[in-house]
Amino acid sequence: MVKTTDTHEIIKRAENLRNKIEFHNHRYYVLDDPLISDAEYDKLMQELLDIEQQYPESITIDSPTQRVGGKPSEEFKNIIHNPPMLSLTNCFNEGEFLEFDAKVRKALGDEKYHYLAEPKFDGLAVELNYQNGALISGSTRGDGIIGEDVTPNIKTIRKIPLNLYATALEGIDVPDMLAVRGEVVMKKKDFAELNDRRLKDGDQVFANPRNAAAGSLRQLDPKITASRPLSMFVYAPGNIENVVNYQSDFLEYCMKLGLPVGAFNRKCSDAAAALEYYKEMMNSRHDLPFDVDGIVVKIDSFGQQRELGSQAKAPRWAIAFKFPPVQETTKLLDIIVQVGRTGALTPVAILQTVKVGGVEVSRATLHNQDEIDRKDLRIGDYVLVQRAGDVIPEIVKSFPERRIGEETIFRMPDTCPSCGTVTVRGQDEVVLRCPNPRCPGKLVERLSHFASRRAMDIEGLGEKLAQQLVEKKIIEDVADLYKIPLNKWKLLEGFAEKSGSNIFSAIEKSKSTTLKRFLFALGIRHVGEQTAGEIARYFGSIQKTMDAGIDDLLKIQGIGSEAANAIVNFFSDKGNRILINGLLSAGVIPIQKLNDDFGLAGKTFVLTGSLSTMTRDEAKNELEKRGGKVSNSISKKTSMVIAGENPGSKIEKAKNAGVRIISEKEFIELLNNK
Numbered sequence: 001m002v003k004t005t006d007t008h009e010i011i012k013r014a015e016n017l018r019n020k021i022e023f024h025n026h027r028y029y030v031l032d033d034p035l036i037s038d039a040e041y042d043k044l045m046q047e048l049l050d051i052e053q054q055y056p057e058s059i060t061i062d063s064p065t066q067r068v069g070g071k072p073s074e075e076f077k078n079i080i081h082n083p084p085m086l087s088l089t090n091c092f093n094e095g096e097f098l099e100f101d102a103k104v105r106k107a108l109g110d111e112k113y114h115y116l117a118e119p120k121f122d123g124l125a126v127e128l129n130y131q132n133g134a135l136i137s138g139s140t141r142g143d144g145i146i147g148e149d150v151t152p153n154i155k156t157i158r159k160i161p162l163n164l165y166a167t168a169l170e171g172i173d174v175p176d177m178l179a180v181r182g183e184v185v186m187k188k189k190d191f192a193e194l195n196d197r198r199l200k201d202g203d204q205v206f207a208n209p210r211n212a213a214a215g216s217l218r219q220l221d222p223k224i225t226a227s228r229p230l231s232m233f234v235y236a237p238g239n240i241e242n243v244v245n246y247q248s249d250f251l252e253y254c255m256k257l258g259l260p261v262g263a264f265n266r267k268c269s270d271a272a273a274a275l276e277y278y279k280e281m282m283n284s285r286h287d288l289p290f291d292v293d294g295i296v297v298k299i300d301s302f303g304q305q306r307e308l309g310s311q312a313k314a315p316r317w318a319i320a321f322k323f324p325p326v327q328e329t330t331k332l333l334d335i336i337v338q339v340g341r342t343g344a345l346t347p348v349a350i351l352q353t354v355k356v357g358g359v360e361v362s363r364a365t366l367h368n369q370d371e372i373d374r375k376d377l378r379i380g381d382y383v384l385v386q387r388a389g390d391v392i393p394e395i396v397k398s399f400p401e402r403r404i405g406e407e408t409i410f411r412m413p414d415t416c417p418s419c420g421t422v423t424v425r426g427q428d429e430v431v432l433r434c435p436n437p438r439c440p441g442k443l444v445e446r447l448s449h450f451a452s453r454r455a456m457d458i459e460g461l462g463e464k465l466a467q468q469l470v471e472k473k474i475i476e477d478v479a480d481l482y483k484i485p486l487n488k489w490k491l492l493e494g495f496a497e498k499s500g501s502n503i504f505s506a507i508e509k510s511k512s513t514t515l516k517r518f519l520f521a522l523g524i525r526h527v528g529e530q531t532a533g534e535i536a537r538y539f540g541s542i543q544k545t546m547d548a549g550i551d552d553l554l555k556i557q558g559i560g561s562e563a564a565n566a567i568v569n570f571f572s573d574k575g576n577r578i579l580i581n582g583l584l585s586a587g588v589i590p591i592q593k594l595n596d597d598f599g600l601a602g603k604t605f606v607l608t609g610s611l612s613t614m615t616r617d618e619a620k621n622e623l624e625k626r627g628g629k630v631s632n633s634i635s636k637k638t639s640m641v642i643a644g645e646n647p648g649s650k651i652e653k654a655k656n657a658g659v660r661i662i663s664e665k666e667f668i669e670l671l672n673n674k
Contacts (some may be wrong), residue, residue, distance in 0.1 A: 003547045014058040018047040021064045032048045034207060035399055037384060038293070039325035042090065044076060065313065075220060076148035079139040079237070081127060084673050085181060086144060086310060088296065094275060097297070100319045101271040104299065107308055107316070108187045113299055115268040116247045118155060118235055120294040120320055122183035124214040126154065127238050130178040133164040140218065153217050156226035157184065159260045161577040167258020173532050179238025180259060186213040187289045190229035199374050207384055207396050208327060209291045233262045235296070246300045258372040261609060263649050264288075267300065274321075280646055284610060288648070294322035309503045327396070328361075330354035335366065335410045336380055339418045339441030341523045343433040347412065349383075349395055356387050364393040368429045369412045376400060380407035416441065437575055443477070444470050446523050449479050454529055454617070455521035456510040468493060479582030481507060482617040511587045515542060518590035522580070524570045526563035533629065534558055535567075540592045544581065592627075600670075601627025608651060609644030611664050622671055634659060 017124055021044050028034045028041075043062070052059045058067075091097045104113065125141040138154025139147035142423050155158060161167040164174045169261045186194070191209040198205050206212035216228035234254045236247075240439040244250045248267055264281070268274040274297045281295050299305050301315040308317040334350040347366040352359055364385055375398060377383065382402045387393040415422055416434035418441025422430040434442065444466045451461035461481075472492075474484060484507075490500035513521075515536035520529050527535070538556045539545045548571075553564035570576055605623050607616055607630065614622075619642070620630045631638065641654040641661045656659050660671070 003102050003663065007055065007057075010055055011058045014048060014055075015052045017044055017051070018060070018063055020044055021048065025064060034211065035401060036331045037325060037327045039328055042092075042322075076150060076590045078142075078146045079127075079137060079149045081139070081141070081145055081147055084144045085125060085127060085141045085147070085238075085239070086314050088318055089314045090294075090320050094323055097275065097278075097319065097321050098271060100297075101274075104308065104317070107527055108304060111304065113301065113304055114270070115274050115297050116251075116265060116297070116300040116399065117268050117274050118265045119262055119281060119288070119292040120184040120296045120322070121185050121233055121235075121262070122208070122210045122291040122293045124210070124217055125181065125185050126150075126217070126232070127161065127181045128154065128234075129238070130164055130175075130180075132176055133168075133174045135160070135162050148218065148219055151224040152222040153219060154184075155231045156222055159231050161258045164257050164259075169256045171256075172253075172256045173243075174257065175243065177239065180234045180254060181235035181236040182232050182260075184213050184217050184230055184232045185290050186211065186216070186228070186230055186542050188291065189289065194228065199321075200370075202374075202547075205375070205397065208386065231290070232260050232341055234259045235262070245302055246304075247302065248296050250302075263652075264646065270298070277317060278321050280610065285323060292323075293449040294320055295322050295324075313465050322353075326356055328354045328356045329382055329384055329399070330361075332377060332379055332381045332383050332395070332398075335372075335377075337413060337417050337435055339416060339439060339445065341442055341445035342525055343416075343435065343439065343442050345412065345416065345423060345432045347410070349377075351383075351385065356385055356393060359387065361385060361393045363388065365639075366395065368430045368432075372410060375574055376509075378403070378407035378409055390502045390605065418442070428470060438476075442469050443475075447475070447478055447481070449523050450481075450521045451510075452521075455517055457514060457517070458503075458510050459506045460499070461506070465492075465503075477579055477582070479579055479586055482511070482583070482586035482588065510601060511589060513588065513590055515540070515545075515590040515592045516624060518542065518588070519545065522570070522576075525566040531558055531563065533624065537629070542584070542590050546577070546580065602629075603639035604629045604631050604635075606631055606634055606638055606650060606654070606659075607644070608641060609647035611644040613624065613643075614666065619667070626671075 015488065021041070023043070024034065024036055024041055048063070049065055049308065052065055054062065059481070079248050088298055089100070091100060111308055116620060127139050127147065128135060129137045135149075135155065138151045138160075139149050155162060161368075164178070168174050168215060187208040191206070191212050195213060204645055206215060212228070216225055216230055219225045234251070237250055244253050248265070249498055251261050251265060265278050268277055272293075278295050281292065285292050297319055299308065303608045305315065305488040308315070310316060328569075331352040333352055335347050338346050338348050340346055347368070348364050349364040351362050351364060366377070375395065377395065377398050380403075381398040381400075383394040383398050385393050386396050394555070412432055414422060416436065416439060419434065419436050419439040421434050421436040421439065425432050436442075446465065447461075447466040447469065448463045451458035451466070458481075469481075474488070474492075475481055484504075486500065486504045489495055489504050492500070495503070515534040516529070519527060519535055519542075520532040534556050535545055539548060548568070550561070550564045550568055553559050553567055554561065559567075605628055607619055611619055634641070634650055634657055636657075638654070638657070638659050641650060641659055642664065643651060643661055644664050651661065
């Protein structure tokens with residue numbers, strides 16, 4: 001809300017906001033190089049909307065609230081959109097969404113209505129025009145009325161059919177004229193690989209998959225676009241013959257024509273069902289292969305859409321319900337150096353605390369000096385921070401334009417910050433390491449990793465407790481953890497009678513574990529969870545694993561020469577053998593199969609969708625305890641797919657491959673019977 005009553009000051013503020021927003025529109029839409037996060041942009045736009053709503057005299061014909069998006073680039077030919085490609089009104093909480101629903105209900109009176117909810121893909125909006133089945137043009141949204149003709153680039157996207165007669169299902173009539181609208185996007189995996197290549201080539205990285213998609217599609221040279229891994233999803237009609245009456249039918253019709261359509265759309269009977277869909281999508285957004293920044297809720301009936309009509313900027317029959325932002329701008333206050341369990345020295349950014357996706361972030365990983373140099377990060381810079389899922393936040397880019405001359409360049413130290421030992425750099429490595437086997441910093445990280453949920457799963461033993469155990473010299477290696485008596489736990493800082501007993505019990509419980517967890521817990525270089533599982537299945541015991549040679553290890557799927565050498569070197573080290581023998585002597589029993597009678601041993605399972613009775617990690621653990629293997633993708637080796645709520649595209653792949661699909665209820669019964 002606007003608080004001042006000075007009209008002159010208000011009009012001046014509105015002008016200032018318009019200038020700022022127009023500047024950032026140009027950076028975003030024309031240059032594909034934003035200087036602020038989406039959340040910052042939304043705040044500027046919302047403030048201007050509030051001013052113009054309360055003081056209509058402040059509105060100008062060139063206000064960004066009066067048009068859609070930014071101006072098209074002058075480097076492309078123009079294409080006129082008829083009807084215009086309107087943007088959507090945004091809402092950011094349940095109350096605002098229910099206000100939208102109340103307006104719809106009031107406008108439609110006694111008419112029954114329902115919604116179609118869709119993911120809001122975070123990419124570049126485009127329109128495709130087909131004539132007699134052939135793709136004749138493709139354009140960006142531009143300012144909503146005039147877009148940029150990017151037809152040669154659009155044709156390089158393999159998911160987009162060039163001729164509908166070649167892709168339509170048998171018996172489906174192809175219309176003489178068809179215009180469809182959708183979003184050009186880039187998969188998260190493809191985006192990461194693209195940025196890796198750009199870093200190696202010394203090119204500027206893209207801030208996120210959306211900007212990568214926009215920058216790739218708006219190339220003057222279609223060959224560059226063709227080299228970028230772009231996809232597209234159709235979500236709305238432009239001009240379409242009267243073959244369907246509902247949005248849901250339109251999407252189904254597009255699928256039958258061979259046009260790419262998203263797999264997560266859902267009919268919602270009312271606002272409550274749409275809110276439930278929002279919550280489900282927000283919880284699963286990080287499992288999707290593409291970035292989504294919210295959901296779009298539309299009246300399903302085209303007739304009711306026409307009845308509700310549109311405002312100058314957006315339709316009254318649809319709304320974008322946005323998720324909390326996962327990118328934010330903040331300040332880089334300092335860079336400290338941490339010592340990892342393998343001795344790797346990692347620079348960590350200390351940030352001015354900022355909420356990213358609803359989570360307070362004050363630190364971000366920087367990996368190594370080379371990355372700091374490539375991203376041109378300096379202490380004191382304003383930076384763009386992002387997080388995805390539960391991973392450690394990372395800095396995407398700095399904003400050199402905002403420097404004031406007081407920023408400082410960072411250089412990695414020559415000695416270990418934990419023990420003072422001179423650091424070393426291995427051949428063909430960019431990482432500095434502490435070679436001291438007794439380094440306290442390394443021990444803290446090794447202990448934290450050893451106790452982590454996917455390793456030995458010792459509940460209550462986190463980094464703070466590990467730090468206390470090392471600083472007070474209660475342990476000198478990980479095996480000492482199993483030698484601490486109950487009465488000593490109760491004397492530690494922050495531990496009472498009950499909490500001391502809990503940590504003691506958790507350590508005792510961890511003695512019975514799988515060989516896979518044990519191998520992962522040891523923290524061997526290049527041995528993650530999956531590799532640990534492959535090793536465990538191949539050798540079956542810790543002793544056979546310790547005695548294995550390089551040739552033996554190279555026979556295992558997924559293990560190359562680098563990993564094989566690292567594993568052999570780890571088990572050849574005298575100190576590591578003493579540690580393992582100490583753990584075994586303390587009663588730790590790593591077994592490949594906790595029970596041979598389950599009947600699931602050797603089978604490969606794929607999990608998809610949300611499970612209501614357990615987490616994915618818990619389901620994975622239950623299968624592995626029974627000798628099963630969990631994979632992320634469908635293949636010839638897949639034995640069964642376990643489908644929870646809102647399963648993804650893996651279901652169709654499983655059906656096409658003839659793989660058995662079971663529900664969560666059947667999965668629970670299978671576990672109980674096995």
